[in-house]
Amino acid sequence: MSRTTVTPIPVLGRHAVNAYLLTGRRPVLVDAGIPGSGEQIRRHLERLGVDPGDLAMIVITHGHIDHFGSAAELHRLTGAPIAAHAADLGPYRTGRVREPYLPTGPMGRLMSRGRRLHVRAEPFEPQVLLRGETPLDEFGIAARAVPTPGHTAGSVSVLTDHGDLVAGDLVANSFMGLIPGRPANPPFHDDPLGNLDSLDAMLARDPARLHVGHGTPLDPDRVRRWAARERTRLLRRAATGRLTTRADLPDGADAVAVDEAPADYSDLSRPGASDG
Numbered sequence: 666m667s668r669t670t671v672t673p674i675p676v677l678g679r680h681a682v683n684a685y686l687l688t689g690r691r692p693v694l695v696d697a698g699i700p701g702s703g704e705q706i707r708r709h710l711e712r713l714g715v716d717p718g719d720l721a722m723i724v725i726t727h728g729h730i731d732h733f734g735s736a737a738e739l740h741r742l743t744g745a746p747i748a749a750h751a752a753d754l755g756p757y758r759t760g761r762v763r764e765p766y767l768p769t770g771p772m773g774r775l776m777s778r779g780r781r782l783h784v785r786a787e788p789f790e791p792q793v794l795l796r797g798e799t800p801l802d803e804f805g806i807a808a809r810a811v812p813t814p815g816h817t818a819g820s821v822s823v824l825t826d827h828g829d830l831v832a833g834d835l836v837a838n839s840f841m842g843l844i845p846g847r848p849a850n851p852p853f854h855d856d857p858l859g860n861l862d863s864l865d866a867m868l869a870r871d872p873a874r875l876h877v878g879h880g881t882p883l884d885p886d887r888v889r890r891w892a893a894r895e896r897t898r899l900l901r902r903a904a905t906g907r908l909t910t911r912a913d914l915p916d917g918a919d920a921v922a923v924d925e926a927p928a929d930y931s932d933l934s935r936p937g938a939s940d941g
């Protein structure tokens with residue numbers, strides 16, 4: 666099969682929130698932006714020369730609103746089946762993320778107070794339910810979907826045969842892309858050490874570059890060095906009881922106070938804001 670290429674589709678800002686077009690024998694979309702961005706993504710596909718009706722599949726990397734927000738709309742607009750992992754079916758079927766968000770640092774604490782991350786997206790039912798590693802050749806790309814749990818239980822990444830890793834929120838750029846090329850945690854992780862295990866497992870497959878949901882492409886060696894430091898930091902936190910995972914939360918922790926704080930993704934999409 667011909668080489669499968671990866672092209673970012675900006676959803677907010679230049680690269681604060683990204684979806685991706687993978688093009689092989691047929692086009693495949695990875696991720697579906699925030700709620701209400703379906704039409705914008707469809708138009709961008711057309712500008713890239715893709716007839717939206719030709720889309721072979723929409724892969725959703727995980728059950729966060731900025732990745733599955735317009736999945737139902739894009740399914741309607743393109744007719745393409747949606748593939749997503751079974752472990753995040755709850756958010757997909759309800760249109761709501763698992764609450765509360767578990768911040769990885771100050772950025773996440775600030776963002777979790779914004780209303781925009783707590784809205785309900787249009788629910789959907791994946792036509793292709795991912796459970797294990799899944800070749801995507803029959804959908805026209807030389808790539809496979811690989812479960813990479815930790816950020817959420819149902820997180821998946823897409824690895825092409827040529828070493829492009831579309832990694833969702835396995836890792837991000839500092840400040841959602843404000844500092845391009847510098848690896849950092851995304852604002853939230855359900856299980857930080859579990860996520861790091863998944864990241865290391867993908868780095869062990871020697872990807873040529875990482876394409877992430879938030880920011881510009883990342884160099885794998887730079888991510889390796891960051892991941893080693895991050896593991897040391899997380900183990901230190903875990904040793905002193907300061908590392909919370911979703912599994913640690915009591916039942917009923919789903920209720921979360923939403924205040925009117927203006928911090929949300931839209932702040933990052935103001936003109937110039939995403940350029941650092």
Ligand SMILES: [Zn+2]
Nearest residue numbers: 727729816834
């Ligand atoms: Zn996420």
Ligand SMILES: [Zn+2]
Nearest residue numbers: 729731834878
């Ligand atoms: Zn995200």
